[in-house]
Amino acid sequence: MALDIEKLQLAPAYRVVSDDLRRRIVAGSLEQGDILPTETELASRFGVHRSTIREGLRQLEQEGLLRRDGKKLLVSMPRQSDLASTAERALRLRQVNFRDVWEVASALEPLCASLAARQITADELALLERSLARTEAVVAAGESPVAADIEFLDLVASATHNQALRLARGPVSLLMHAGYAAIAPALPQSGPRLLAVHRQMLDALRQRDAALAEAIARRHMQDYRRGCEVAGLDMSLPIPPCT
Amino acid sequence: MALDIEKLQLAPAYRVVSDDLRRRIVAGSLEQGDILPTETELASRFGVHRSTIREGLRQLEQEGLLRRDGKKLLVSMPRQSDLASTAERALRLRQVNFRDVWEVASALEPLCASLAARQITADELALLERSLARTEAVVAAGESPVAADIEFLDLVASATHNQALRLARGPVSLLMHAGYAAIAPALPQSGPRLLAVHRQMLDALRQRDAALAEAIARRHMQDYRRGCEVAGLDMSLPIPPCT
Amino acid sequence: MALDIEKLQLAPAYRVVSDDLRRRIVAGSLEQGDILPTETELASRFGVHRSTIREGLRQLEQEGLLRRDGKKLLVSMPRQSDLASTAERALRLRQVNFRDVWEVASALEPLCASLAARQITADELALLERSLARTEAVVAAGESPVAADIEFLDLVASATHNQALRLARGPVSLLMHAGYAAIAPALPQSGPRLLAVHRQMLDALRQRDAALAEAIARRHMQDYRRGCEVAGLDMSLPIPPCT
Amino acid sequence: MALDIEKLQLAPAYRVVSDDLRRRIVAGSLEQGDILPTETELASRFGVHRSTIREGLRQLEQEGLLRRDGKKLLVSMPRQSDLASTAERALRLRQVNFRDVWEVASALEPLCASLAARQITADELALLERSLARTEAVVAAGESPVAADIEFLDLVASATHNQALRLARGPVSLLMHAGYAAIAPALPQSGPRLLAVHRQMLDALRQRDAALAEAIARRHMQDYRRGCEVAGLDMSLPIPPCT
DNA sequence: GTGGTCTAGACCACT
C-alpha cells in the first residue's frame, strides 16, 4: 500500500476571483477602460455569492487595477499618486528623516531635469509656463510657494516620460514638500528665490539644455539644504507621521 | 424640552475603528510586534459587531500596519518588499522599458554605494562577505548570477540606512533583475564580470571609500547597458508583465 | 471584452481528503484490510490539521469504507448489519407495523430458502447444523428461541450468496425479531414448533430441494401470523421505537 | 469513612447532546418540521462549545433525524431515498450482479403490485396517470424510458403504504435502473413494451385486481430478464461501482 | 449574524 498524497492547497473563493481577474488584466484580455459586468453578473458567472465577488474586487481596487466611476467598474492602471501616498505614509511611519529624503531627491531631481530637457514637448512647456505664472502670483501675494514648487517639479518629472523615475520620486517629492513646508515660513526669501529657480529651469528646458537643467536642479536641492541650515532645522529629525 | 442633538458621525464604524487603531500605532501606544486582542474582544470593546472590526482591520492590513502571523494579529511596519512588488507590477503594466529603469538605477545605485560606504557597519560587511561567497559558488557552478547580484545590491542599499532610498530603488531593483535575467544567458562572461565588481565594491565599502564605491556602482550600471548592446537587446522594449 | 468565466467549485479540505481516500479504496489501490497511517501522519501528508483529517475519516467510517479496530484504521466493506440497523431505526420511527414487516418477510424468506437450496455449500450446511444444535439446547432449557431463529434465518440468507437479498431482508429480519419477541412468551409451543421447522428446512437444504425449502419458509411465515392471532396481537400496531 | 463513589459518566458531551435531542424527537416533544435554535443558542443552553454541539447534530443528521434547509435546522424523518442510495453504494462495492438484483426485484415488485391494488387511493391513481402520460411522451420522442419506469414503479410502491416494503426495494430499484439503462439502448422495442405494461398495470390497479397486478409485475420482471438475453448481457456481471 | 470550515492546542485514557 503506497500512499502518495499531495499537499492540499486551498485558495479562498474571493482570491480565486481576484487572481482570475488580475490575470486577465495583466494579460491584456481586459484592457484599460473596459467596463466590468455588474457584481451580480460576475457573481452568477463565477457561481459564488456577490459578497465574495466584492471581496475580490476590493483587493483589485486597492491594487489600483480597478476603479469605480459612478456605478461602473473600470479596468485602470494604478495611479502614480496612489502608490506615492502609500509609500509616503510608510516612510513617515519608519521615521524617515529630512536628510534621507533630501539625499534621494538630490539624486533624482537632477536626473529629472536632465531627461526632461531631452524629452519635453511643447505642450509640456506650455504647462510649465502656466505653472510659473501661478507661482508668480502666489509669491507676489506673499503666500507659501511650497505647493507651487511641488507642482512645477511634478510637471518636470512628467516631462521625462519615464514612468520608473516618476514612481521613484513620487513619495520623495511628497516628503520634501512636507519638509519644505516646515521651514518655508522661516525663510522670507524662499518665495522669490524659488521663483528665480523655476524661471531658470524653464529656460534651460526650452533650450533643451540638459546639462544646464541638471545643474539648476542640483542647485535647487542645495538651496533646500541651505534653507534648513538657515532655519536652524536639524535634518536628522524625522518627518512626523501624518494623519 | 430642548433637544441638543449632535451631528451624526458620518464616518462609518469600521473607519472609526481603523482610525483609532492607526492613531494608537502611529502614536506608539501600540508598538511593533504587539499582538492585538482577538477580534471578538475588540468587537466587545468597541461595542460593534465583529464584522465591523474585521473591515477596519482589513484596512490596516492593506496599509501594512498590521500583519497576520498564523492566527495572531501583530502590529508591524509596512514592508519595503510589499511596496516594491506593488510598484513593480504597476510599472510593468505601464510597459516601462529597460532604458527607463536603467536611467533611474544609474542615479540610485551609485548613491547607494556612496552612502553605504559612509554608513555600513561591521555586521553588514559580514553579510556582504557571505553574499559574495555565495556568488562565487554560483558563478563557479555556472548558474545564473542574477539573484546573487540582486541580493548583493539589496544588502548595499540596506547599509545606507536610508529608508527613502531603499524604498525608491525597490521596484527599480526588481525590474533591473528582470531585465538582467533576460540578457544574462546571452552573456557567458557576465558571471565572472559581476563577481569582480562585487569584490571591488566590497573592498571599497570596507575602506569606507565613498567616491570609489560610487564609481564602481556607476561602472556596474554601465556594464548593464553594454550587456544589452552585446546581447542585442533593444532597451526601448517594455519589460513584459509577469505572472 | 469577452469574459469566459468558469464556475468555481470549491471543495472543503475534508471532502478532498475523503474523496481522495474513497477513490483509492474503490479503485483498489487501498485494499480491504489495509491499515491506514495514523491521523497525525495523514495530517502531515495532506498538509492539513488533524481535525480536518478526522472529519474526512468520519465520513468514510459512516459509509462503512473504513473501520476502526483498536487504534488501527482498516479499509473495509460496509457491513450489512450496519445498514440493517440504520434502516431498522428508520422504520421504527416511521411507525411501521407488524403486518407491513410480515408482508415483506413473506416475500423474501421463501426466496431465501429457495436460493439457498441451490447455492448452499457444505460449510454453510455445517454452520446450520451447529445452529440447530444450539437451538435444541435453548428450547430444551425453555428459553426464548427468538435469537436462535434469527441466527438460523440469517445463515440461510447468507447461503443464498445474494448480497442484494441479504441487504433487503436485513432490517425486516430485525423487526420480525422484535415482533416475535413480543409474542413468543405468550406461546409456549413456539419453541418446539420452531425447532421442527428448522429441522425440516435443514433437511430440504441438504437435499438441495428448492421448492420444498421455499414451502417450508412460507409455512414458517404463516406460523408467525398465526402466532399473532393466538397471542391476540393486533398486527396493525406499530413496532415501538427502540432506544 | 465510607466513600460511596458513583460510576463516572463516560458519555462524551456531544453524545449527551445528541441523545437528549434524539429523545425529544422520538418522544415527540420536537415534531417533524420544528426548527431548532441556532447552534450558538444550543451551545449556550447546553453550556458547551459550538463544536461540541455540531458533533452531536452531525450524528442526528446522519441518522436522518435532522435536516438542513438553507441555514435552518429542522426535525425530520429519515428519507427512504437516503437509505437507498447508501445501500446501493454498498451493493455496488460488493460487486453485486444483475442476477442477484433481479431475483430480489422479482420477489418484491409483484408484492408491491398486489398490495398497491388493495391500498391505492384515488390521488395515487391520478399520480400514476400523470406518470403514464409523461412516459407516453418520452417514448413517442424516442428517449430512454428508464427514468419513467423507475418513477412509475416507485409510485406503485408508495401506493402500498408499506414502509418496510418501500425501504427494502429502494436500493434494488436503483440498481435495476442501472442495469436497465445499460441494456435499453440495445432494445429499440423496450419503450413501447414498457408503455404497454404500465398501461396494463394502471388498469389492474384501477380495478383493484391484486392478482392481475401481481401477474403483470411478474411479467414485467420477466421482460427484464429476456431483455438481458436479447441484449446479450451476462447477468453474472457485477454492476460497476459508480463515482 | 449564521453556519461551514479550518487551525491550534489541550487533556485524558489506553497501551
Next chain:
DNA sequence: GTGGTCTAGACCACG
C-alpha cells in the same frame, strides 16, 4: 505515542 474529546478562535461564504 495515538486516538477521543473538548475548547477557543479565526476565516469564509451567504443572506
